[in-house]
Structures are given as C-alpha cells and as structure tokens.
Amino acid sequence: MAHLDFTQPPFDVLSMAERQSIRKNTQIRYLAKSESLLAEELQCLYVVIKGQIEQSLDGEFVGSYLGSNHSDHLNNNDWFDSRRLPESSANGNPNTEALQTYQFTATEDTLLLQIAGSAVGKISAQNHLVRQMLSDKLPERLKALQQRRNHKVTNPNAYNDQQEVQQIMLQPVIDVSLLPVHIVDASNSLYDAACIMTQVGLKHVLVRPSNPSDNTEDKHHGTGHMLGILTDTDICRAVSEQQNPATTTCQRYANFNLRTINATDEIGDALLTMTRYRIHRLPVIDHNGDVAGVLGQSDMLAHIGHHSQLISIQIEQAKDLSSLNTAVELIGRYIRVQHQNGVKIGNISRMVQTLNAQVFTKLWQLIVPDEVMANTCLIVMGSEGRGEQIMRTDQDNALIMRDGYTHDDLAQFADTFNSHLATLGYPLCDGNIMMTNPMWRQPLKAFNAQISWWFKNTDPMHGIYLSAILDGEYVCGDESLLTQVRQHLKVAHRQSDPMFVRQFARAALQFGDVNQWWQKFVPLLGGKADSHDIDLKKAGIFPLVHGIRTLALENDILEVPSTKNRLKALVKNQALTQERADNLLEALEFFMAQRLSVALSTDDRHARQVNPTTLTALERDLLKECLSVVKSFKTQLRQHYQLEIA
CATH class of the missing domain: 1.20.120 (Four Helix Bundle (Hemerythrin (Met), subunit A))
Incomplete structure (x- = not known):
C-alpha cells in the first residue's frame, strides 16, 4: 500500500499523534479513466499517487492534479480537498454557488489516497497551520504559504527575529509607549512652552490654535485634528532670529500642518509616514478624534528594530550620484533580505515605494535649483506610483509645471534626471512615458487639456496614457499641482462619453x-x-x-x-x-x-x-x-x- 509522504505539505506540520490519526483514516481509492468521485466521497482530502484528476464546475474545466508518474521534476504529489466549495459568485451573493460542488474525474486510470474528512477536520481544529492550508479562504492559504517559506530560513534565530518584526509591524500604534500630551494655547509665549518642555522632559508641546476656523485640517473629528506642534528646534530658530521668547507667541513658530495617525493604524503605517515626510513625532488620534498620545520616532524604532530608516538617512545624506548609488544598492539588499525572511510582499513594496521616492527627490534636488523645485511637481506613475513595484524596472515619471512658469534649462534638467536614474539602475521607459518626453513635461493647463483629449479615446494609446496618469503619485515639489490634475481627471471623466469607461475596461x-x-x-x-x-x-x-x-x-x-x-x-x-x-x-x-x-x-x-x-x-x-x-x-x-x- 502506498503511504503518505509526511515531508510534503500539508502533512509536514503534523505531530506524531496527528500523523498516526491520519494513517488510521487513509485508504486507497482507484478511479478508472473517465470515472468521477461520487457525491458522498466529496468530504475527503485526496493525494494523487498515480494518474491525473481533472477538476470542473458545471462542465467547465478548473484545474488538474497530477501523480508523480507524470514528471521527474515533481518530487511531490498533488493533493486536493474535495470539501472546498467554489468561490462566492462575482456579484457578491454568497448563496449563488453555495449549493454547487466541484466535480473530480480521472482522465486516465488513477490511484488516490483518500483521507477521511472527519479526521482532517479534527486535526485542523487543533493545528492552525493545517487549518490555514486547507481553508476555503484564499488569504488564509496564502498565509500558510508565507509561513512555510519562512521555515526555509537557514538561521532559525534570524527567522524568529524577522517573524517578531513582522508581527510588530502589524500591531496598532497604540501598542507603542506613547509620549504624554501637553497642550498650550497659541497665544502662550515661547518661554511658557519651553518651561513646560523642561518640566515634563519633552522636546515638544502641542499647540491649540487661537482661531480654529483657520485650520485646514479635518473638522469632522475631535480637537486632535486641529492642533499644531512646537518643538525645541522651533524655539532655537526663534532665538537665532533674535526673537524675545518671553513676548513671542507659539502661534508664530508652531507648525499647524500636522501629520497624525489613527490609534488603530499599524506601526508599519507610522514608519512609512515618518520616513516619507521626514518627521520625528506623530500625534495619535483616538476614535473620538482626540490625541491619545504622541508617537516618537526613537520610541517606535526601539520598538521594532527596523533598518529601513538607516537607508533613508543614507539617501538624505547623499551629496552626489555616487553616494546616491550606494543608497540605491542598499534598497536592493533590503528587498532581498526582507523577502528571504518572509516579510509580506505588500509591506516590502510600500516601503520600497517610500525609499524610491526619497531617491528621486534627492536626485532632483541635486539637479535643479530651488526655484524649479518650488514651481514644479515631480510624479511617478505605473506600478511605482501604485506602490506595487519592487525590483527596478522601467521608469514612468512626469513633471507638472505651474502655469506661467518657465526655465530655459527644464528640458536639460529632465534629460539629466532620466539618464541619471538609468545609471542608478532604473531603466528608461520603452514607451517613453518620462519627463524627457515633452508630452509628460507640461504646464498644468496644458496637462489638463491633454487629459481631456485622452478621454475622447481617439487613439488606442490614450487608454495607456490615462492609466499612467491615474496611477500618478507625488514625489516632490508643489503637491497642489498633482491635486489639481486629479480634480481635473474627475471633471474630464464626467464630461466624457458615458461609454468611455466600458471601453476602458476592455x-x-x-x-x-x-x-x-x-x-x-x-x-x-x-x-x-x-x-x-x-x-x-x-x-x-x-x-x-x-x-x-x-x-x-x-x-x-x-x-x-x-x-x-x-x-x-x-x-x-x-x-x-x-x-x-x-x-x-x-x-x-x-x-x-x-x-x-x-x-x-x-x-x-x-x-x-x-x-x-x-x-x-x-x-x-x-x-x-x-x-x-x-x-x-x-x-x-x-x-x-x-x-x-x-
């Protein structure tokens, strides 16, 4: 009698007692060519020993499962869980396919190991890895694959450490030890604020605005979204500008364009926000919209021990193309290590997007004068814009210019930027969707006019161009220019032919x-x-x-x-x-x-x-x-x- 291979999934995570239970509930099942499993047999787990099983749904082919006799390359046999039901229907009604079951038919004489579903169910209830691998839910089975990949790490300690890091990255920010909240009025003096900082041992205080209606933040929440922040650096700047701390108000030096994060957001999101905006403190907003505490960068980094921040520092300190290239190489190593250590691909891609944006920003800063930076908006598009690019593939970028602004060297700046990115390992775009192309380097008004033209769908390429700009994401410069492009996209779409989106979907x-x-x-x-x-x-x-x-x-x-x-x-x-x-x-x-x-x-x-x-x-x-x-x-x-x- 053939035996189960307990070195292969899903059986390689079973305990000795669980293996013994499986052995007791396993039997051989033979199917002749064209014979199907009976309805009462669709409550078992099957392993294909020899032959081939075709899976179908209402006569439509779904997949095949092969025995080891079909390939010298496959060192394990396919298995399938006949208890698994079809995915919920496309229209979202879970009852549509609830009564349907898959059909399993032998395409040749086939030998199966048939494991009783009751035994598998009992083990699944106790063993979460088995439960994940056999789950009806795709996300659960993908988690099982991720964990199996993690087990391949040669250094168990490194694996455990990385698993701990990943788990911490998914924790809510409220789990980190937060700095206490101390609020002063905007009319208070800098001296008053400094005294409070000294007394409580903080390097910042939050500032309540004198006129809340002037604040542009969200007013549909509590007071947390209306506060500003004053740091010891701000007070030092005031002193260097020869301001009298006793008479100068906090209002003058506080920053009311405050980045915040929700208490339920993940620590990984907080790290991304700090890295992207180069800030060291994030007020944490609770469900009432009030500040529950302040998340400090040093406290968070100590909490997670993550090293992407070190790459960010390397990028920030780059002085030329050579030193920037060193930072880019570190990003590549970071990707490899994170993937090998089992970090979820979404977490990797979003962090890489943030680090790449810093590379592009630093390169643009090295090339253009401040005047150009202030009057243009550099964006990336495609998978880079969506935050779904990991390895360095073709560039997709554009430059939106403020209406009325010109600079004689803009074309040269764009050419230098794209060519330097290619030198850093970001290949030139084969479709020429880059700022070296005048079509992707225009003033705002001309850019919007071109978008309106694309919505007329007069050329097959227009759908490609629209896809690119829809994926556009801010990198550096004046972000309001991209905001206006996005606003125009809505207008242009509403003014387009109602059938446009139908053609776009094709x-x-x-x-x-x-x-x-x-x-x-x-x-x-x-x-x-x-x-x-x-x-x-x-x-x-x-x-x-x-x-x-x-x-x-x-x-x-x-x-x-x-x-x-x-x-x-x-x-x-x-x-x-x-x-x-x-x-x-x-x-x-x-x-x-x-x-x-x-x-x-x-x-x-x-x-x-x-x-x-x-x-x-x-x-x-x-x-x-x-x-x-x-x-x-x-x-x-x-x-x-x-x-x-x-």
Whole structure:
C-alpha cells in the first residue's frame, strides 16, 4: 500500500499523534479513466499517487492534479480537498454557488489516497497551520504559504527575529509607549512652552490654535485634528532670529500642518509616514478624534528594530550620484533580505515605494535649483506610483509645471534626471512615458487639456496614457499641482462619453485566461521547459490592476493610486464586497511575490514568467486558486460592463 509522504505539505506540520490519526483514516481509492468521485466521497482530502484528476464546475474545466508518474521534476504529489466549495459568485451573493460542488474525474486510470474528512477536520481544529492550508479562504492559504517559506530560513534565530518584526509591524500604534500630551494655547509665549518642555522632559508641546476656523485640517473629528506642534528646534530658530521668547507667541513658530495617525493604524503605517515626510513625532488620534498620545520616532524604532530608516538617512545624506548609488544598492539588499525572511510582499513594496521616492527627490534636488523645485511637481506613475513595484524596472515619471512658469534649462534638467536614474539602475521607459518626453513635461493647463483629449479615446494609446496618469503619485515639489490634475481627471471623466469607461475596461480582458496550463506540463508534451511558462503579468497582475483601476474610475476614486487603497474605497462605496476585495488583493500580492522570487533567482528585471513544474504542490494549488480569482473577476467585469469579448 502506498503511504503518505509526511515531508510534503500539508502533512509536514503534523505531530506524531496527528500523523498516526491520519494513517488510521487513509485508504486507497482507484478511479478508472473517465470515472468521477461520487457525491458522498466529496468530504475527503485526496493525494494523487498515480494518474491525473481533472477538476470542473458545471462542465467547465478548473484545474488538474497530477501523480508523480507524470514528471521527474515533481518530487511531490498533488493533493486536493474535495470539501472546498467554489468561490462566492462575482456579484457578491454568497448563496449563488453555495449549493454547487466541484466535480473530480480521472482522465486516465488513477490511484488516490483518500483521507477521511472527519479526521482532517479534527486535526485542523487543533493545528492552525493545517487549518490555514486547507481553508476555503484564499488569504488564509496564502498565509500558510508565507509561513512555510519562512521555515526555509537557514538561521532559525534570524527567522524568529524577522517573524517578531513582522508581527510588530502589524500591531496598532497604540501598542507603542506613547509620549504624554501637553497642550498650550497659541497665544502662550515661547518661554511658557519651553518651561513646560523642561518640566515634563519633552522636546515638544502641542499647540491649540487661537482661531480654529483657520485650520485646514479635518473638522469632522475631535480637537486632535486641529492642533499644531512646537518643538525645541522651533524655539532655537526663534532665538537665532533674535526673537524675545518671553513676548513671542507659539502661534508664530508652531507648525499647524500636522501629520497624525489613527490609534488603530499599524506601526508599519507610522514608519512609512515618518520616513516619507521626514518627521520625528506623530500625534495619535483616538476614535473620538482626540490625541491619545504622541508617537516618537526613537520610541517606535526601539520598538521594532527596523533598518529601513538607516537607508533613508543614507539617501538624505547623499551629496552626489555616487553616494546616491550606494543608497540605491542598499534598497536592493533590503528587498532581498526582507523577502528571504518572509516579510509580506505588500509591506516590502510600500516601503520600497517610500525609499524610491526619497531617491528621486534627492536626485532632483541635486539637479535643479530651488526655484524649479518650488514651481514644479515631480510624479511617478505605473506600478511605482501604485506602490506595487519592487525590483527596478522601467521608469514612468512626469513633471507638472505651474502655469506661467518657465526655465530655459527644464528640458536639460529632465534629460539629466532620466539618464541619471538609468545609471542608478532604473531603466528608461520603452514607451517613453518620462519627463524627457515633452508630452509628460507640461504646464498644468496644458496637462489638463491633454487629459481631456485622452478621454475622447481617439487613439488606442490614450487608454495607456490615462492609466499612467491615474496611477500618478507625488514625489516632490508643489503637491497642489498633482491635486489639481486629479480634480481635473474627475471633471474630464464626467464630461466624457458615458461609454468611455466600458471601453476602458476592455483592456483587462485582452489576454486570454490561463485555464489549462496544468495539462501542459513538459513531461506530457515533450516540449521545452520554458515554452509553457505562465506570464504572471498578463495572466494575473494586469487584469487585476486594470480592472480595479477601471472600477475606481467609474466610482470617482481618483485620490488614491494604489490598488490596495482603491479596493478599500470600492468596498466603502459598496462596489465590491469585503471578501471579494480581500481575495483580489491577496491574489495580486501572490503574483507579485512570485515575480520577486523569479527576479531574485534569475536577475531578470522583467521577471514575468514562472514555470509551474518548479513550484511545490502547495504553490501550484495557490497559483490555480489565484488564477481562478482572476478569471472570476474578469467575468464580473464582463457582466458589469456588458462586454461580449471572451
């Protein structure tokens, strides 16, 4: 009798007692060619020993599971959980498919190990890793894959340390020891504020504005959003300007453009905010809108022991292209270490976006005079703008200029910027979507006029250009210029043909579904290994990104370029269910993680192709599931926008 391989998932995490229970509840099941599992047998976990099983739903192919006889490259057998139900329907109604079940049919004579579902269920209730691997929820199974990858770290101590760091990064900021809140009135003198700082041992106080109506922050919350901050540095500046601290008010030197963070936000979000805006203190706002405390940078860094801040300092201190290149190389090492240590891909990509933005800002500062910086807005687009770029691929950037402002050397500055970025390892854009192209270096009024023209959809490239600008994210300069472009995007869309968004959505369907790659393994066809690779970008990433981008455009969600934040807004607008949004995001991040794995193992900057035969059974199962999520989402788009193309 064939035996279970307890070195392979999901059985490699079982205790000795759990393995013994599985052995007692396992039997051989033989299926002749074209024979299907009976309805009463769809409550078991199966391992394919020899042969091949085809999974279908209402006669439509879903996937295949192979025995080890089909490939010398696969050192483990595929397994499937027949208890798993189809994904919830595309329209968000969980009852639509609740009564449906998958069908499993042998495409040749097949031997299976059949494990009783009752035994698996009992073990799942006690073993969270097994429960995650067999979960109906895609996010849970992806967590299991992440944990399995973490176990491959050769240094257990490094693994444990990194796991602790990742867990801490996901904790709410309220878990960090916060600095106490001390508030002074804006009419108080700097001397009064300094006395309070000295008495309580702080380097700052919060400042209550004299006229709250002048504050531009959100007034729909408590007083926390209306406060300013005064630091010891501000008082030193006043003294250096020969101001009398006893008579000079806090109002004059306090900063009321205050960055805050919610108490329920993650520590990782706080780190990103501090790193991006180069600030050292964040007032923490509670559910009433009041300040619960102040998060200090040193306290937070001590809490998490993270080293991205060191790269940020290296970038800030760069004086020339050579020293900036050193910082860029550190970003590459940071990516590799974080991925190898099992940090979630979304956390890596968002931090890399922040660090890259600092690189671009520093480079622009090294090239242009302050006058240009003050009158222009540098933005990045595409995956860099969405915060979903990890490895350095093609540049996508633009320069928005203030109306009426000119500089004779702007074209030269743009050329220097793009060429220096290429030297730093950010390749030039093949589509020329860069500020060296005059189309992407224009005054605000001309930029907006061009956007209006693109919405007329007179050229296939216009959809590509609009996709780029919709993903635009601020890097440096006058951010209000980008804000005005985003406002114009709303206006231009509302003034466009009502059918525009329907045509815009078609791009998400332009690549065919990858339905039957499971049947195209090399040993079955005798072809070359790379001839059946899956293009992760075409099959997974692009349909998800562009489909979500289209839904965001339809719902006037133009303030946030990232797919994650678009999904949040779509859920808030009730355009998607929370479960649907979670599955879409998890699938996207799975594809991103696979691309990064390819990039790190091959040094291929495009890193789009993955060979299914190189994946473990668990990874193949998740790849199938994520591709099924993409297929279901494309069906949803096709129905929603009434698109007839397949």
